[in-house]
Amino acid sequence: MSLTDKRILLIIGGGIAAYKSLDLIRRLRERGARVRAVMTEGACQFITPVSVGALTGERVFLNLFDRDEEQDVGHIRLAREADAVIVAPATADLMAKMANGLAGDLATAVLLACDRPVLVAPAMNPAMWAHPATRRNQAQLLADGLRFVGPNSGEMAESNEAGLGRMAEPMEILQAVTKMLAPVLSGLAGRHVLITSGPTHEPIDPVRYIANRSSGRQGHAIAAAFARAGARVTLVSGPVTIPDPAGVDVVHVESAREMLAAIDAALPADVAVMAAAVADWRMAEAQNGKIKKDGSGAVPALALVENPDILATVGRHATLRPRLVVGFAAETSNVVDNARAKLARKGADMILANDVSPERGVMGGDRNTIHLVSGEGVANWPTLSKTEVAERLVAEVARRLQPAK
Structure with a gap:
């Protein structure tokens, strides 16, 4: 895609990687963008305004x-007159200000007033990038649609x-902004996409429950990606600690x-993506009071029953089955074989299978390695960020919704 006549606003943060922004400007202008x-x-x-x-x-x-620019509220005009905004380098300090809605200088005021797509290229010391505060700030910005x-x-x-x-190289940033400015994916505008995310909590007594380690990051990223592609998104979320995605109708359960029950209420839908890690079992009868030790050393018997199979219920719905049903298979062994069996058993069109062994750090982490299993075969995706996994899935769904030629 050409960037001819596209208006790019580049916000340059205060880090040594600012020198790369000079090459980025050149690359953008070579492709016809106004910067x-x-x-x-x-x-x-680090670099001078004269060079820029x-x-x-x-x-x-x-x-x-x-005085001259702000006579007509220049920071609002800068935000509105761009087709896209790139923040490169995005320092830890700048990301923190963005995530918390601060607007104490021109850069942050523009970003707070901006309703255009924003691409963030972080650059900082590895310890700063790994710090929990930076991870929280990135999660918030992703949830806000950046x-x-x-x-x-x-x-x-x-x-x-x-x-x-290290900040991404100028050509990587160029490719990312080109992709971001691509037209809305054909076939998704106005479609209703129903997504589940996160774990479920099954009560044992008023203070204990059965759960799993799902953070909801992958499901929330999928919801945000479909919303960016123009779909009408309903997200049914189990208990998570991450923010709701922007532009999405969220039902908390x-x-x-x-x-x-929330899924039944949200149907019909064109697409269902069942990304939640639903507990397989629950207590046959949760206790009304806290289960106490009696000093005998005897372990209380917990009578369990199976939970409803949500993916199979949606995949085999008699009257309101979505056109495309997508499930996940979180496995610790025989990942692809188990996903193939699940595809047939649940009535799904696609299964995104991944290895969630503890050493891989998928649950609660930022990256994922997916095997897309469908009637077309198995596509092995490289290790990607969960946002990139979401965008690949959106593109795949859009392709499958295209009318047959």
């Missing part, structure tokens, strides 16, 4: 309180430092039976 730049005060410590202005061919914007490219692994500016934190 405006906002530089933070920190960015000006020479490459953009435009005035460089620096100050929120510029997209990320990178960071990559490699040597840092600091001597003897290496790891995950606790147990498998509550999840099934």
Whole structure:
């Protein structure tokens, strides 16, 4: 896709990787984009506005309180006159401000006023990228609908430092923004997509429950990706600690039976993606009071019964089966074989199978390795971020919804 006549607003943060933004500007302009730049005060410590202005061919914007620009609320105009915004480099400090809605300088004020697609290219020390605060901030920005490219692994500016934190290369950012500006995926605009996410909690007594380690990150990323593609999305979410995705109708539930009831209420749908890790069993009868030890050493008997099979219920629905039904198979062995069996048993059209052995860090982590199992065979995807997995799935669903030629 050409970027001819596309208006790109580049926000340059204050990190050593700011020098890469100069090459990024050149690459964008080579492909026909018009580039405006906002530089933070920190960015000006690494590269100069003169260099940036020479490459953009435009005035460089620096100050929120510029007397001339702010006479017509210039930060609002900058936000509205772009087709897309790129934040590169996005430092830990800038990401924290974005995630918390701060607007103390021109860059953050523009981002808070922005209703355009935003692509974030983080760049920071590996310890800063791995810090729980940064992970929370990224999760919030993803839930708000922002997209990320990178960071990559490699040597840092600091001597003897290496790891995950290098800003993506200009060509990677260029490819990501080109993809972001691609037209809405054909066949998804206005479609109703029903998605489940997260674990379920099955009560044992008022203080204990049966659960699993699902964080909901993959299901929430899928919901956000379908919403960005123009679909009308209903997300039925089990108990999670991550924010609701932007632009999505969310129904919060606790147990498998509550999840099934919410799904029944949300049907009909064109597509169902059952990404939740639903508990297989529940107590035959949850206790009204806390189960207490009696000092005898005897272990209380917990009588379990099977929960409803939500994927099979949707996949074999007599009257309201969605056109496409997608399930997940979280396995610790024989991943593909188990997924093939599940595909047939549940009446699904596709199964996304993954290995959730503890050493792989999928549950609660940011990356996933998927085997897409369907009637067409098995497609082995590379290890991707959960956002990238979501975008691949959206593209695959859009392809399958196309009328047969």
